[in-house]
Amino acid sequence: xxxxxxxxxxxxxxxxxxxxxxxxxxxxxxxxxxxxxxxxxxxxxxxxxxxxxxxxxxxxxxxxxxxxxxxxxxxxxxxxxxxxxxxxxxxxxxxxxxxxxxxxxxxxxxxxxxxxxxxxxxxxxxxxxxxxxxxxxxxxxxxxxxxxxxxxxxxxxxxxxxxxxxxxxxxxxxxxxxxxxxxxxxxxxxxxxxxxxxxxxxxxxxxxxxxxxxxxxxxxxxxx
Ligand SMILES: Nc1nc2c(c(=O)[nH]1)N[C@H]1C(S)=C(S)[C@@H](COP(=O)(O)O)O[C@H]1N2
Ligand SMILES: [Mo]
Numbered sequence: 001x002x003x004x005x006x007x008x009x010x011x012x013x014x015x016x017x018x019x020x021x022x023x024x025x026x027x028x029x030x031x032x033x034x035x036x037x038x039x040x041x042x043x044x045x046x047x048x049x050x051x052x053x054x055x056x057x058x059x060x061x062x063x064x065x066x067x068x069x070x071x072x073x074x075x076x077x078x079x080x081x082x083x084x085x086x087x088x089x090x091x092x093x094x095x096x097x098x099x100x101x102x103x104x105x106x107x108x109x110x111x112x113x114x115x116x117x118x119x120x121x122x123x124x125x126x127x128x129x130x131x132x133x134x135x136x137x138x139x140x141x142x143x144x145x146x147x148x149x150x151x152x153x154x155x156x157x158x159x160x161x162x163x164x165x166x167x168x169x170x171x172x173x174x175x176x177x178x179x180x181x182x183x184x185x186x187x188x189x190x191x192x193x194x195x196x197x198x199x200x201x202x203x204x205x206x207x208x209x210x211x212x213x214x215x216x217x218x219x220x221x222x223x224x
Pocket of ligand 1: 037086156
């Protein structure tokens with residue numbers, strides 16, 4: 001079979017008729033369930049020399065900090081099982097992530113009380129904004145493992161955020177910096193027509209007029 005046709009066949013979404021009631025309730029409006037894991041990003045997958053890799057903390061903090069990968073590996077880890085939802089209409093249930101709970105990570109950082117928003121800075125030239133309050137939930141992670149294995153390069157190794165209750169563009173792959181802010185500021189997709197809040201259950205996809213994304217566009221992306 002032709003390669004593309006084969007990919008498409010494998011990517012075939014789970015038909016709504018085949019979902020249990022419980023699955024239907026977990027699926028946000030306008031989404032399709034997939035068992036595969038699509039790969040979506042702008043630009044090229046970065047590769048790192050881990051002896052030089054750092055995560056920078058800056059903005060509304062008492063003191064700027066630079067973490068090495070080793071520093072992060074020494075921190076307590078948690079595992080969460082959660083559902084993820086991409087604005088291009090795919091959802092994936094029961095994804096298992098392991099990493100540092102965001103709430104734990106920032107606990108000792110001396111975040112100033114007037115910091116209300118975070119900008120996640122990622123490679124290559126990506127950023128996305130989320131209110132701090134939202135990041136204190138039990139399932140928000142700085143993640144480095146997925147489904148029992150280290151993150152793959154394409155899914156954000158060595159470190160990504162997982163903010164599962166927002167559309168998945170708010171979960172930055174290849175995270176390099178966390179900026180604490182007094183005022184909100186839009187990130188990459190938020191400046192380009194996508195909704196600032198991005199709650200999948202409220203279908204907060206676009207900031208203005210709906211952008212013209214074909215409903216099956218995601219089935220033509222790479223996945224694993
Ligand atoms: N650094 C970076 N992170 C990113 C993106 C990106 O382009 N660059 N795309 C976002 C989008 S739109 C989605 S849907 C998810 C996809 O993650 P996945 O490829 O692991 O499925 O990554 C998000 N994080
Ligand atoms: Mo996305």
